[in-house]
Amino acid sequence: MAARCSIAFMIMASCLSVVVSGGLPGDLFALSVASKLRVDRNSTARASSDFGRIVAAAPEAVLHPATPADIAELVRFSASSPSPFPVAPRGQGHSARGQSLAPGGVVVDMRALASRRGRVNVSAGAAPYVDAGGEQLWVDVLRATLEHGLAPRVWTDYLRITVAGTLSNAGIGGQAFRHGPQIANVLELDVITGTGDMVTCSRDKDSDLFFAVLGGLGQFGIITRARIGLMPAPKRVRWVRLAYSDVATFTKDQELLISKRASEAGFDYVEGQVQLNRTLTEGPKSTPFFSSSDIGRLAGLASKSESGVIYVIECAMYYNESTSTTMDQKLESILGQLSFEEGFVFTKDVRYVQFLDRVREEERVLRSIGMWDVPHPWLNLFVPRSRILDFDAGVFKGVFAGANPVGVILMYPMNRNMWDDRMMAVASDNDVFYAVGLLRSAVVVDDVERLEKENEAVLAFCHNEDIECKQYLPYYTSQDGWQRHFGAKWSRVADLKAKYDPHRILSPGQRIFSSPA
Ligand code: FAD
Numbered sequence: 481m482a483a484r485c486s487i488a489f490m491i492m493a494s495c496l497s498v499v500v501s502g503g504l505p506g507d508l509f510a511l512s513v514a515s516k517l518r519v520d521r522n523s524t525a526r527a528s529s530d531f532g533r534i535v536a537a538a539p540e541a542v543l544h545p546a547t548p549a550d551i552a553e554l555v556r557f558s559a560s561s562p563s564p565f566p567v568a569p570r571g572q573g574h575s576a577r578g579q580s581l582a583p584g585g586v587v588v589d590m591r592a593l594a595s596r597r598g599r600v601n602v603s604a605g606a607a608p609y610v611d612a613g614g615e616q617l618w619v620d621v622l623r624a625t626l627e628h629g630l631a632p633r634v635w636t637d638y639l640r641i642t643v644a645g646t647l648s649n650a651g652i653g654g655q656a657f658r659h660g661p662q663i664a665n666v667l668e669l670d671v672i673t674g675t676g677d678m679v680t681c682s683r684d685k686d687s688d689l690f691f692a693v694l695g696g697l698g699q700f701g702i703i704t705r706a707r708i709g710l711m712p713a714p715k716r717v718r719w720v721r722l723a724y725s726d727v728a729t730f731t732k733d734q735e736l737l738i739s740k741r742a743s744e745a746g747f748d749y750v751e752g753q754v755q756l757n758r759t760l761t762e763g764p765k766s767t768p769f770f771s772s773s774d775i776g777r778l779a780g781l782a783s784k785s786e787s788g789v790i791y792v793i794e795c796a797m798y799y800n801e802s803t804s805t806t807m808d809q810k811l812e813s814i815l816g817q818l819s820f821e822e823g824f825v826f827t828k829d830v831r832y833v834q835f836l837d838r839v840r841e842e843e844r845v846l847r848s849i850g851m852w853d854v855p856h857p858w859l860n861l862f863v864p865r866s867r868i869l870d871f872d873a874g875v876f877k878g879v880f881a882g883a884n885p886v887g888v889i890l891m892y893p894m895n896r897n898m899w900d901d902r903m904m905a906v907a908s909d910n911d912v913f914y915a916v917g918l919l920r921s922a923v924v925v926d927d928v929e930r931l932e933k934e935n936e937a938v939l940a941f942c943h944n945e946d947i948e949c950k951q952y953l954p955y956y957t958s959q960d961g962w963q964r965h966f967g968a969k970w971s972r973v974a975d976l977k978a979k980y981d982p983h984r985i986l987s988p989g990q991r992i993f994s995s996p997a
Pocket residue numbers: 530531568569570571572573574575576579580581590614615635636637638641642643644645646648649650651652653697698699701702703704953987989990
């Protein structure tokens with residue numbers, strides 16, 4: 481048995497889990513990566529929580545790798561040790577429920593790799609692509625690809641998260657209805673498996689690993705490079721929001737916009753938000769998109785509706801100087817087919833980068849009022865189209881009636897046929913399903929409990945009403961929950977885990993498998 485050095489400590493989070501760790505094998509510190517391991521309290525404390533601020537657990541050490549080979553050496557050591565310890569790659573730590581933590585093990589600070597030159601390389605040939613380090617922020621990938629007039633096709637709403645962090649989930653956003661989630665646009669990966677092997681995989685080579693890692697919640701390997709397909713980048717974006725007071729009209733129009741017929745000639749991006757009257761009247765008086773008078777008009781619309789709930793389609797059309805007239809005509813034609821409330825169309829004309837990086841502005845506003853670094857008990861669900869109206873009635877007009885859900889509520893449809901079932905990400909079974917994001921913030925600590933109870937009430941409502949929701953950015957506390965989540969994919973998940981991470985070392989914060997064996 482390897483000697484264990486005791487560098488354990490406890491972290492006391494104001495609101496939650498406390499984990500005591502047990503030490504790492506002492507001979508770990510004789511490896512060549514030892515100089516890149518930090519065990520001081522500052523380093524481990526920084527890797528002890530995440531954007532959610534709900535779960536907290538300290539690792540024993542944090543690895544700041546200089547190369548992917550450093551990570552492989554660490555993983556290989558753990559896998560071959562008589563006492564394997566958990567290893568969690570951490571991107572930006574923007575998960576909400578401790579998914580990037582490694583209690584009692586080592587967190588790999590993937591962002592350390594970003595300081596190395598040459599971690600983003602663009603190939604601008606006939607079928608252009610970018611090779612991006614898994615640790616890269618999407619905003620940096622955007623900057624690099626734009627230098628060649630190119631860009632990835634699908635974006636998350638927020639760009640200060642890492643390539644591998646979103647590919648481990650799926651990576652969804654307003655372009656996914658047409659191009660699928662980000663994982664559908666990956667051509668090749670470099671992966672370090674749970675045995676420390678460095679493998680380059682694709683649809684044709686070691687394809688089981690390739691498909692396992694995409695949407696694989698960090699369970700099968702650590703992504704150190706992703707090759708992602710690119711398209712010509714537009715210069716400008718017409719950014720449009722349309723308000724509705726009736727949910728059936730709102731969803732009918734959203735589904736029209738993502739249908740093949742409309743999508744070919746229509747918007748390049750389609751999302752939507754649910755606005756409860758209280759968020760309009762009690763929230764910020766202006767946003768980076770809406771002026772204070774727009775918000776006043778929207779609040780007026782909400783107060784006239786019986787439920788106090790209104791809906792906003794957010795959509796965008798890309799264009800360049802040479803295509804601006806055609807874009808105007810296209811926009812007019814498509815708006816003519818929609819049934820939003822008369823006069824409730826709001827438009828902005830912005831640079832492409834400004835549009836993609838729009839949440840950065842909201843981040844600045846929230847930071848300035850102390851509402852960014854607060855707990856985020858988020859719940860994200862995929863709701864089948866067939867039950868979205870029931871969900872709306874039971875949740876927005878039921879569970880949330882009279883509540884004060886500070887934060888944003890997203891609701892937008894995607895096409896199921898753009899999801900590849902060989903990948904581990906789990907989608908809903910309907911041909912069209914809605915991403916519903918309850919992206920709420922706890923302004924005071926007591927709010928966490930209240931918001932968590934509301935989340936439980938939402939899940940209980942879906943369960944009782946037989947609404948087959950799937951969680952996105954999933955979180956379950958039992959293996960039963962995970963088995964139900966993966967459904968028919970579960971046996972593949974278990975088999976591939978046994979093949980690629982037999983000691984159950986990787987990403988223990990997801991709590992899918994007990995760790996390590
Ligand atoms: P981390 O939180 O660091 O890690 C997430 C998981 O991935 C962990 O299990 C970790 O161990 C694993 N992991 C990290 N790096 C690697 C790697 N190199 N190889 C293998 N596994 C790895 N998601 C969307 O899809 N669409 C959105 O529009 C969207 N908007 C968001 C907006 C905000 C403000 C925030 C905070 C999150 C948003 N997300 C969105 C969710 C986000 O995609 C996930 O939380 C993602 O995991 C964050 O990336 P990260 O780099 O912070 O990952």
